[in-house]
Amino acid sequence: MIQSLLIANRGEIACRIIRTARGLSIRTVAVYSDADASALHVRLADQAVPIGPSPARESYLVGERIIAIARETGAEAIHPGYGFLSENADFAEAVIAAGLVWVGPAPASIRAMGLKDAAKARMIAAGVPVTPGYLGDDQSPERLQREADAIGYPVLIKAVAGGGGKGMRRVERAEDFADALGSCRREAASSFGDDRVLIEKYILSPRHIEVQVFGDTHGQVVHLFERDCSLQRRHQKVIEEAPAPGMDEGTRAAVCAAAVKAAQAVDYVGAGTIEFIADASEGLRADRIWFMEMNTRLQVEHPVTEAITGQDLVEWQLRVASGEPLPLRQDQLVIDGWAIEARLYAEDPTKGFLPSIGRLEAFDLGTSVRIDTGVLQGGEVTPFYDPMIAKLIAHGDTRENAREQLADALDEAIVWPVRTNAGFLVEALDHPAFVAGEVDTGLIAREGDALMPPALPSDEALADAGAALAGSTGGFRLNAAPRTAARFLLDGQPVEVDLSEADSDVEQVEDAVLVAEGGQVWRMTPWRVDGMGGGGAADGAILSPMPGRVLSVEVAEGQAVTKGDRLLVLEAMKMEHVMTAPFDGNVADLAAVAGGQVVEGKVLVRIEQG
Structure with a gap:
């Protein structure tokens, strides 16, 4: 068994790997950027070494530095986690060339599955069903248009080197194909340095089904059943589950057998995922599930597979990388219950x-x-x-x-x-x-606002929070008539609260309480807030809605304004937000400065009613 391990990653996956390694008495080495100096994975590891500035391209993506740290710290192996360098064949080769153990598949396997067109061609040769489409060398617009017309619309244009939803366009009509192709190629060239594309039949009722596979250095390959990752937003998974709803035993056997065949076709070693697209218009059927791509690493959603099989997949990775055979045979793996991850x-x-x-x-x-x-x-x-x-x-x-x-x-x-x-x-x-259990990949896009959480907490939650806050700030007094209503600020906006509905206490946080309901959290404060003159944000205080930079200030202190007048422009998360006067009045307490950085909730300017 490996005795020491460097984790070339951060966040929850680094912590996840460290916990398993600790259980196997493996010494762990973490690397961290400037932004992660106090991160949890740094605290959990046996040793932590700085790797560079905060941007990933200057830290977690610098393979030479990661390998150098592994050698300096005496680490025997490198686990890449997922993302960053986990599917970089050149990095895997460099790790092996440095005499270190690479916890992942062979570089040749990564390359074989790295390009969508080459991977599909290999799958066709191996007898794995693939989505109807075109993945030929002739990339002329005329040939691509003819192939799309022959496949039948709608079709999907996908960058050969794509991933994460980039370099992908759905085309509904033949007359829209040329523009979509140009847009897709430009994005593919910008994101991946490769503008080649393939064409696929677009599935109208698509389900995203994937199978966890595992291979060892002794020639064994098994599957650990399927996951359903159909609930997606902009091609990014949101909620995953195992097993897949509506999957009968015959269809399961067929799709899992196809996944094992796909892994065997590239001599796969370690943890991998074979992703399939299913046409679920008539339920899940073996003849309507096709290979899409392979992820040659551990997946974000691997915990649902661990839950239904009772296995630790990171432990399997470490044992396989150490040269051990797979912990279980195929006939020893069974599904126990159901697991869902968010x-x-x-x-x-x-x-x-x-x-x-x-x-x-x-x-x-x-x-x-x-x-x-x-x-x-x-x-x-x-x-x-x-x-x-x-x-x-x-x-x-x-x-x-x-x-x-x-x-x-x-x-x-x-x-x-x-x-x-x-x-x-x-x-x-x-x-x-x-x-x-009737989810397809378009559900979130179709439902839109119906999936948005409530803008305000329920009356009951407001009442509980209001009672706790009023009590802590002297709102209730002995020998006084009971209060049935009070006014507070909820995230800076006024709310009227019926205190008679309160039936529980809420923990106080400084001069406020946090109102938590339905996954949403609001901050309730007394109506009058120190340092804000005559009241709260609703009395004219303009707050920064999020961290950002003040692009311009368009008023001066003491200036008269009317409702709707522009006060300033804030740039936050690459978007511009125009702050306007809430009512007629005069500018007071102007704290915003053009070019200045602000935090969420900061009072930028206050308007006093004239």
């Missing part, structure tokens, strides 16, 4: 899913389900990396039991002031189509 992102669904950054003043996901995370309360969510901050995984005897567990856990999640998609996830889990 990806918790630091993003605000109410603002177009813009990433949310800042310090995690409150971070409590409970203990009712498995939590894989790379952050702690008091930690910082930075703009440099993927905004996923945790995964919540529920396992139950039935799908409904797992769904209810996960929805309840997300409902009670408390993250503040960083915004998350927890409320959106609750709505998705409770959507009738998801409850029925």
Whole structure:
């Protein structure tokens, strides 16, 4: 068994690997960028070494530096996790050439599956069913148009070297093909340095089915059953589950056998995922499930497979990399219950899913389900990396039991002031189509606003928070008539609260309480806030809606303004936000300066009524 391991990654996957390694008595070495100096994976590892500046291209993507640190620290092996350099064949080769153990497939296998056209050609040769389409060498617009016409619309144009939803266009009509092709090629060239494309038949009722495969150096390959990753937003997975709803034993046997055949075709060693697209218009059928691509690494959603099989896939990776045979034979692997995973992102669904950054003043996901995370309360969510901050995984005897567990856990999640998609996830889990197991990859796009969480908490939640806050600030007095209503600020906006509906207490946070409901979190404060003159934000205080930079200030202190006048322009998350006067009045307490950086919730300017 490997004795020491460098994890060439960060966040929740680095923490996940460290925990398994610790259980196997393997010494771990973490690397960290400037932004991650106080990160959880740094604290958990036996040794941590700085790797460079915050941008990934100057730290986690510098393969030579990672290898040098492994040699300096005496690490025997390198685990790449997922993302970053995990599917970089050149890096894998460099690790092996340095005399280190690469915890992953052979570089040749990575290359064989790295380009979509070559991978599909190999699968066709191996007898694995692939989606009808064209992946030829003739890349002229005329040939591509003819092939698309022959396949029949709608078709999907996909970059040969694509991934993550980039370099992909759906085309509904022949007359739209040329423009879509040009757009796809430009994006592919910009993102991947390769503008070649392939054409596929677009599936009208698509389900995303993937199979976990594992190979060892002794020639064995097994599958650990399928996962359904159909609930997606802009081609990015949101909620995954195992097994797949509606999968009968015959179809399961066929698709899993095809996955094993695909892995064997490239002499696969280690953990990998064969991804299939299914036409579910008539349910899941073996003759309507086709190979899409292979991910030559561990997947983000691997915990659902671990839950239903009772296996630790990272442990399997480390044992296989150490030269051991697979821990179990195919006939020893069975499905136990159901598991569902939700990806918790630091993003605000109410603002177009813009990433949310800042310090995690409150971070409590409970203990009712498995939590894989790379952050702690008091930690910082930075703009440099993927905004996923945790995964919540529920396992139950039935799908409904797992769904209810996960929805309840997300409902009670408390993250503040960083915004998350927890409320959106609750709505998705409770959507009738998801409850029925009738999900396809277009559900989120179709439903849109129906999956948005409520803008305000319920009257009951407001009453509980208001009672706790009023009591802590002297709102209730002995020998005074009972108060049945009070006014507070909820995220800076006034709310009238019926205190008679209160039936429980809420924990106070400084001069405020956090109202958590349905995965959403709001901050309630007294109506009058120190330092804000005559009242709260609703009395004329203009607050920064998120961290950003002031592009321009268009008023001066003391200037008279009318309702709707432009006050300033804030740039946040690459978008411009114009702040306007809420009513007629005069500019007072002008704190914004052009070019200045501001944090979320900062008072930029206050308008006094004239």
